[in-house]
Amino acid sequence: MNVRSTASRAAESKPLEVLARGGLIAYGVIHLLFAWLALQVAFGESSADTDQSGALKTLAAQPAGEFLVVCIVIGMVALAVWQAFEAALGHRGRQDRSAIAERVVSGGRVILYLYFAYLGYKVVSGAKASQSQSQQSTASSMMDSGGGRFLVGMAGVAVAGIGVGLVVYGLTKHFEKHLNTGRMNFSMHRTVRRLGIAGYASKGLAYAIAGLLILSAAVTYDPEKAGGLDTALKTMTGTAWGPWLLVLTALGIACYGVYCFFQSRYREV
Numbered sequence: 443m444n445v446r447s448t449a450s451r452a453a454e455s456k457p458l459e460v461l462a463r464g465g466l467i468a469y470g471v472i473h474l475l476f477a478w479l480a481l482q483v484a485f486g487e488s489s490a491d492t493d494q495s496g497a498l499k500t501l502a503a504q505p506a507g508e509f510l511v512v513c514i515v516i517g518m519v520a521l522a523v524w525q526a527f528e529a530a531l532g533h534r535g536r537q538d539r540s541a542i543a544e545r546v547v548s549g550g551r552v553i554l555y556l557y558f559a560y561l562g563y564k565v566v567s568g569a570k571a572s573q574s575q576s577q578q579s580t581a582s583s584m585m586d587s588g589g590g591r592f593l594v595g596m597a598g599v600a601v602a603g604i605g606v607g608l609v610v611y612g613l614t615k616h617f618e619k620h621l622n623t624g625r626m627n628f629s630m631h632r633t634v635r636r637l638g639i640a641g642y643a644s645k646g647l648a649y650a651i652a653g654l655l656i657l658s659a660a661v662t663y664d665p666e667k668a669g670g671l672d673t674a675l676k677t678m679t680g681t682a683w684g685p686w687l688l689v690l691t692a693l694g695i696a697c698y699g700v701y702c703f704f705q706s707r708y709r710e711v
Contacts, residue, residue: 458520458523458524459711461516461517461520461524462520462521462523462524462711463706463707463709463711464513464516464517464520464706465516465517465518465519465520465521465524465555466517466521466702466703466705466706466709467517467702467703467706468513468514468517468518469517469518469521469558469702470698470699470700470701470702470703470705470706471501471510471514471699472494472497472498472514472558472699473497473641473695473696473698473699473702474696474699474700475497475498475500475501476494476496476497476695476699477692477693477695477696477699478497478500478692478696479496479497479500480675480688480691480692480695481688481689481692481693483675483676483679483688484678484679484685484686484688484689484692485685486679486685494558494561495561495564495565498511498514498561498562498565499565501514502565502566508566511562511565511566512562512566514558514562515559515562515563515566518555518556518558518559518562519555519556519559521551521555522551522552522555522556522559524711525548525549525551525552525555526548526549526552528544528545528548529545529546529548529549529552530545532544532545591660591661592660594656594659594660595656595657595660595661597656598653598654598655598656598657598658598659598660599653599657600653601649601650601652601653601656602649602650602652602653602654602656602657603653604646604649604653605645605646605647605648605649605650605651605652605653606646606650607646608642608643608645608646608649609642609643609646609647609650610646611642611646612638612639612640612641612642612643612645612646613639613642613643615635615638615639617638617642618635618638620709620710621634621705621708621709621710622708622709622710623708625708626708633704634701634704634708636697637697637698637700637701637704638698638701640693640694640697640698641694641695641697641698641699641700641701642698643694644690644691644692644693644694644695644697644698645694645695645698647691647694648674648675648691648695649674651674651675651677651678652674655674655677675688675691678691
């Protein structure tokens with residue numbers, strides 16, 4: 443009981459709240475850069491990695507960019523710590539089935555935020571391999587081992603499932619339950635709602651396509667299809683209507699980036 447009380451006090455610390463809110467701003471910046479890269483690919487103006495690692499590399503190449511990437515890494519670690527407390531202690535003390543599901547989701551977010559922190563660390567430390575190349579290499583190694591293709595296929599199904607879940611999460615406006623909407627006026631609430639719906643739905647679409655490509659890589663024994671978001675978004679340009687779908691997806695991801703800024707202010711932390 444003393445351990446839980448100590449953890450609860452740590453979770454409610456003001457410094458952690460400030461860092462977590464700063465982390466949400468950093469998360470928004472990553473998505474805005476991600477969206478910008480996707481728009482460039484849509485119009486055939488860039489061959490850079492169209493994923494989170496590409497976004498961080500783009501930022502690092504700017505004046506004072508490496509310092510900003512370090513700030514993002516700190517923000518991602520803060521978000522991971524915050525969500526770790528949410529997973530361990532529960533949301534607002536509730537113990538029903540919905541609260542348990544939220545704790546599981548928080549556990550998944552811990553992994554996601556730590557992964558982004560790791561990507562930032564790799565960028566600052568000068569690692570050359572892209573996120574897409576690493577995923578392709580991992581998929582290739584796994585498919586060369588016994589049962590590896592099955593595991594890659596299951597990973598594809600899981601990623602596609604996350605994508606579908608994000609779409610549903612956005613369209614059902616489930617994200618609003620974590621926002622302090624009482625502090626918003628009607629116009630602000632409507633704006634944040636629209637940004638959240640567009641943002642989550644667009645992210646979900648990108649992840650769903652990435653998952654299907656990973657699954658296809660396992661079925662056809664083609665690791666080049668298992669390049670994650672970069673491969674998924676670039677695949678959209680392969681058809682006549684694909685670039686415009688990529689433009690819409692990029693704009694939606696940009697909406698999510700802006701939504702993160704509002705989240706930083708109104709999220710219940």
